[in-house]
Amino acid sequence: MPGKSIGNVLFLILTLLIACMWAFPIYWAVVTSVKPEQEVVSKTTFIPDVFNFSAYYFALFNTNLATWYMNSIVTSVTVTIVVIVISVMCAYALSQIIFPGRKLLYGIILASFMVPSQALVVSQFVLMHRLGLINTWGGIILPQLIVPVVVIVYKQFFDSVPKELREAAKLDGCGEFQILFRLYLPLNWGITTALAIITYIMAWNAFLWPFLVTSSEDMMTVTVGITQISDAFGVKYARDMAVAILAAMPVAVAYLLFQKRVTQALMLSSGIKG
Numbered sequence: 001m002p003g004k005s006i007g008n009v010l011f012l013i014l015t016l017l018i019a020c021m022w023a024f025p026i027y028w029a030v031v032t033s034v035k036p037e038q039e040v041v042s043k044t045t046f047i048p049d050v051f052n053f054s055a056y057y058f059a060l061f062n063t064n065l066a067t068w069y070m071n072s073i074v075t076s077v078t079v080t081i082v083v084i085v086i087s088v089m090c091a092y093a094l095s096q097i098i099f100p101g102r103k104l105l106y107g108i109i110l111a112s113f114m115v116p117s118q119a120l121v122v123s124q125f126v127l128m129h130r131l132g133l134i135n136t137w138g139g140i141i142l143p144q145l146i147v148p149v150v151v152i153v154y155k156q157f158f159d160s161v162p163k164e165l166r167e168a169a170k171l172d173g174c175g176e177f178q179i180l181f182r183l184y185l186p187l188n189w190g191i192t193t194a195l196a197i198i199t200y201i202m203a204w205n206a207f208l209w210p211f212l213v214t215s216s217e218d219m220m221t222v223t224v225g226i227t228q229i230s231d232a233f234g235v236k237y238a239r240d241m242a243v244a245i246l247a248a249m250p251v252a253v254a255y256l257l258f259q260k261r262v263t264q265a266l267m268l269s270s271g272i273k274g
Contacts, residue, residue, distance in 0.1 A: 029241045029244060029245060030241075030245060031045075031046065031047070031048060032237055032238055032241045033055050033056065033238055033241035033242040033245055034048055034051050034052060034053060034055070034238075035048045035049075035050075035052060035238055036048075036050060036052045036054075036238070037055075037236055037237070037238050037239075040237045040238050041237070052238075054238075055236075055238040055239045055241070055242035056242045056246070058239050058242070059229075059239065059242045059243045059246055060246070063225075063228075063229060063243065064217050064218070064220075064225060064228075065222070065225065065243065065246060065247075067217075067218060067220075067225075068220055068221060068222040068224075068225035068226075068247075069222055069250075071137070071140075071219060071220060071221045071222070071225075072204055072221040072222040072223070074137060075137060075140050075141050075144075075203060075210075075221060076200050076203040076204045077200070078137075078141050079141055079144045079145060079199065079200075079203040080196050080199045080200040080203060082141075082145055083144075083145055083147045083150055083199050084150070084192060084195065084196055084199065086145065087147065087150040087151045087154055087195075088154050088180070088185060088192070089180065090109075090151050090154075091150075091151045091152075091153075091154030091155040091157075091158055092154070092158055092176075092180045092184060094106050094109075094151070094155050095154075095155045095158035095159050096158060096166055096176075096179075096184075097176065106155070109148045109151055109152065110148070110152070112146070112148045113148040113149055113152065117146075117208075117209075118208065120143070120146075121208065121209065121212065124143045124209070125212055125213065128142070128143070128213060133213075134213055134214075134215075135213070135214055135215060135216045135219045136219065137219070139213045139214075140209070140210050140213055140214065140219070140221065143209055143213075144203055144206060144209065147199060147202075150195050150199065153191065153195060154188075154191070154195075157188050157191055158184060161184060161187065165183060165184075166179055166183075166184075169183055193258075197254065197258050200254070201251050201254060201255070204221075204222075204223075204250065204251050205223060205251060206221070206223065207223045207224065210223065210224045211223075211224045211227075222247045223247060225247075226240075226243045226244055226247050229243050
């Protein structure tokens, strides 16, 4: 038993060291953001000599951060709602309705899950350009609606629901939409909530596609907009860190509030059932 106790202590120490290594960049970003710019470039201190919040004032009142926030909120909420609605209907059809080509369609969805989104960037950009959707919310949102993992997770759940429930609902005269939204969907609000949260976080954190499809600052999301913070006299580290922290804060707060749901969504998307 003493050997086991020593092992537990060593494991705890190792875990704490890894946690400190993970948290240090976040701590350093926060500390840098509250230092005067002169102190940031002149010396390295783990605690500021003077707490200065001018970088946050600059980020809030001298940039388009509010506009970028609004763009991110609109695009992320829209992507989340549309992805959940489309995915739940598609998964229900694949799971419960017999129609020609069902297995082929599901195979295509599985195959698309294995294709990295970066491989589609060129074709998506050409398509958005031809549709005239560059620098529009539509151009930002439409390519982000392809989330096959949500369909796969929903289908796995619907496959596990007893067939007798659907048959009983059909005998009562319910249509397919009634069965889906009044019977099947209420059974998995936990899964829906988890998938919605993780989809929202992914949409908020998206950078590559919004960066490519927007060139106007008025249409940029917050992840793209923070790259525009610059100064005629060079890099301002405190300002950059303050803007980055403000940009990441909504996602960090959402993760802290819904940590269990986010973990559940990650486990579901990895094919792990609890």
